[in-house]
Amino acid sequence: MSKQLPETTNFLKQAERNVTLEGVMPLVKLERLSEVLSDNSGELFAKLQFTSGTGYLGLHGEVEASLELICQRCMQPMKHAVSGQFKFGLMTDEKYIDKVPFDADPYLLEGDEQSVVEILEDELLLSIPISATHQKACSEFLHKQDEERRVEKEKSNPFAVLKDLKID
Ligand SMILES: [Zn+2]
CATH class of the missing domain: 1.20.5 (Single alpha-helices involved in coiled-coils or other helix-helix interfaces)
Structure with a gap:
């Protein structure tokens, strides 16, 4: 059985330790995504690489899932494989925005832990075609x-x- 990903984690600590998290997460935990699915009983697979020592604190990763969407032509359920990649530059304060590389999205760290669910959910929502058809x-x-x-x-x-x- 694949390892379960945590819903939240301390991004800063993970980056300082250069931790890589790899595993699965049930789609039912992604509430906004579940709203557009005809069935959310599946799971996603993701890899999150926290990095430091490259001049900035980074979170690079990829996510993939087989989503059950509604076909916009026949209105029947259809399986659709999606995947996405992301690259964040983590900031403990907005004043460090200059350290974030141009090809990474700035991510402001607030609180003790940050949401893994949210990052993966945003990425999957972006990867869904506007008009999915069989x-x-x-x-x-x-x-x-x-x-x-x-x-x-x-x-x-x-x-x-x-x-x-x-x-x-
Ligand atoms: Zn169809």
């Missing part, structure tokens, strides 16, 4: 729907009824 399975679903409509139409056709009567 690729192959969707056309199969629509085809089946067309077939059902055709059968319905035949049933409502009076001649079809006569034909049925004859057979009886």
